[in-house]
Amino acid sequence: MTVARITWLLLKKDLRIAARSREMLGFTLLFAVLCVIVFAFGFLQEGAATAGYVPGVLWVTLLFSSSVSLLRLFAPEEEGGTLDLVSSTAAGTLPLFISKATMQLLFTGLVTVVVLPLVLLFFNTELKGFGQTAAALGLGLVGMATVGTLCSALLVHVRLREVLLPLVLYPTVAPLLISGVKVTSIALAEGEGTGDWLTLMLIFDLLFVVASPWLHGRALQR
Amino acid sequence: MTTPTISPTTSPESPELAAAPRAPVAMATRVPVRTPAALLVLLGVSLALIEVALWWIAARTPSDIVLGLSQKIFYFHVGSAFAMLLCLTSASFLSLADLLRPDDRADALAQSLLEVGVIFALCILTSGPLWARKAWGMYWTWEPRLTLTLLVTLLAVSVIALRAMSADSGTGRRVGAAMAVMGAPASYLIHVAVKWWGGTHPQVIQGGGIQNADMRIAFWLAVFGLLTFAAALTATRYRDLRLKQRGRAIRLNLSAHQLRQRRA
Amino acid sequence: MSHLRAALLRLTAATLLSFGPVCAAEASAPAAPPAAAAPTSANPTAAGASAPVSTSAKRDLSRYKEERVPGGTFMLAAYMVMWALVAGFVGRTLLRQAKVEAELTDLSERVDVLTGHDGDAT
Incomplete structure (x- = not known):
């Protein structure tokens, strides 16, 4: 009850920040699109991008753009110096973790919606087996968002975290x-x-849905 | 300006400390240096095992019929792999223990195990490709154990880097521990995933086993030699870290004292 | 700390070196067929499985028995000395740590005297 309410409040705050300053989402999408284009150049053979590379390009693009948005996931709290405040709610650190993971999931979900058609278009591929692909994407995004949020949260106070995040993630x-x-x-x-x-x-x-919030709470307790 | 001589009886940093009464201190320096006999014995045993293993491998074991001499990498390769697995797994469990109930000793031991594990992992990642070049005709294949070793090594390296990068604080320690704990289930799933991916790694222990008696002896000599050597290295590093923790405690004590004096 | 690091570096170097010449020495010997080409259950790469000769390995076996490393005795001696040096270095580090420990004990006693055990900080 409390957890759900506090989570919702934190999530609403993040959504509002994201809605007011759209640049983060915009730049992440731009980065993802550029990623796909660069991959298309990399795998160009005889003037046409090869279809066999579609799964790899899709997933690697998602991974790269998710780490881009992960680096900025806790930026509002860091810049406002409010990380300790939002971590010490009545329900502990759990609401913060859930709200941030949800934000990350929404971000990467939007990126996927843009990237998937683009990859299929650039690599001249027809989308078959939509159900299986969607299931894999859903499970993959949930996992990446959970582990990614954990890594991002743990690395907040660490120097060189831009380098360390991919190394761990x-x-x-x-x-x-x-x-x-x-x-x-x-x-x-x-x-x-x-x-x-x-x-x-x-x-x-x-x-990791079970372990990550627990580890997050354990590692960041005061 | 003369170079400050650092000896147990003079402190170059704090004049306050230098002026401290000497009576009980003079005894302290005469306390006989405690030699960790058990550790030296451990080191000696491991050295003896490794020397005998080296001799056995060179002089007693036959060349493999198919692989020839290159098969002799096997003894130290598998021994290092055992050492790495043992080190990294126990580091993960000790980190979990430290997260559940903070303990300086568990933390120091986990950190030392992690570092020694990485050393042995680097050995495997070098000897493995060399052997693979002879046996499989290529340096690297995306084969389960190779992939797992590579990824687990990267994880361990990043945890060590994380400890180095984060400030010397309780948070840094807990964060590192959390990462190390996360490594264990992740490695297991990586193992499953890459296994389904397909592979050709020989299954020595699970499969037919080693038929030749001399080979078996050399194998176990190398395994125990390297395991005890890993233990000795871990112990050395552990003592290092414990000394560091003690030094930090002394400094804390001193600065707390100075703070109280300033207040008074 | 730097001693230990140096020791670990030496250990790594020694371990790695101990694998190198074994491979190099074998380079002159006839190469075994790449097993990756036939990763079947009768995989001949099962290391150490010297006794069961698979049917595919019908060739001149005597060739392998004559495989010798030039100066093998010296090589073995070199490895043994190298490992001894590494272990000796680690042992010396252990002994030195004891001295550091004694100094730390001395230091903590001085600090205790200075602070007069007046605080709760350890």
Whole structure:
């Protein structure tokens, strides 16, 4: 009850900040689009981008743009010096974590909505197996947002965190990346056998959805 | 200006400290230096095991029929892998213990294990590709154990870097511990994921095992030699970190005293 | 601390070096067929499995028995000395730590006398 209310208040605040200064979302989207274009250049063969690279390009672009927005996730609190205040609510640090993870999920979700059609367009690919791709993207984004928010929150006071964040985040979300690419490529080829990979992603999500807020609370307690 | 001589009886920093009464102190320097006999024995045993293992590998074990001499990397390679796994896993569990109930000793031990684990991981990541070049014809394949080792090493390195980068504070310590704890389930899932990805790594222990008696002896000599050596290194680093913690406690004590005097 | 770091560096270097020449020495020997080409259950890369000769490995086995490293004895001696040096260095670091510990004990006693045990700070 309290957790839900405080979370909602914090989330509303973040949404309002994001709505008033749209630049962060705008720049993240721009970055994602540029990423796709650069990948298209990188994989250009005989004048046409090769279709086989679609899953990899899609997932790596999502990972890169999610780390871009993660670096700015706690920026409002840092700049206002209010991190201690929002961490010490009546319900502890949990509302802060949930609201930030939700923000990150919304951000990366919007990026996905833009990037997916763009990748398909640039690489001349038809979207097949939409259900499986969507499931993989959903599970992948939830996992990346949870682990990413944890990493971002833990690194707030650390020097050189721009460098450290990818160093911690990328190895940790490697299972999501591997499974996501696998599911997407199977789905695009209308193949079979995505079940195991989706289960792996689900287990990853469940594990880190439970563990991350706990670790966050433990690590940042005063 | 002369170079300040640092000896137990003079303090170059604090005149206040230098003026401190000497009576009980003079005894302190005469306290016999406690030699950690158990640690030296451990180090000696590990050295003996490694020397015998080296000799056994060179002189007693036969060349592998298929792989020839290059197979002899195997003994130290697998031994280092065991040491790495043991170090990093226990570092993760100790970090969890430290998060649950803060303890300076658990923290120091976790940190030392992490560092020694990375050393052995680097050994594997070098010897592995060299061997793979001979055995598989290429330096690197995206094979489960190779991928796992690489990613786990990166995680461990980033936790060490994080400790180095964050201020020497309780927060930095807990953050590092949280990262180290996160590493354990992450590594397990990485392991599952890359395993399904497909692989060709030999399964020595689970599979047929080592048939030749000399090879078996060399293998276990190397394994125990490297494990005890890892333990000795960890102990050395652990003592280092404990001394650092003690030094910090003394400094805290002193500055608390100075603060009280200024207030008075 | 810097001693330990140097010791660890030496350990790494020594361990790595101890693998290098083994490979280099074998470079002159006939190369084994790349097993990656046939990653089947009869994978010949199962290291240490010397006794069971797979049917695919029908070739001149005597060639491998004659495989010798030139100056092998010296190489072995070099490795043994190298490891001894590394262990000796670690041992020396351990002994030095004891001296640092004694100094720290001395220092903490002085600070205790100075502060007169007047605070709750440890």
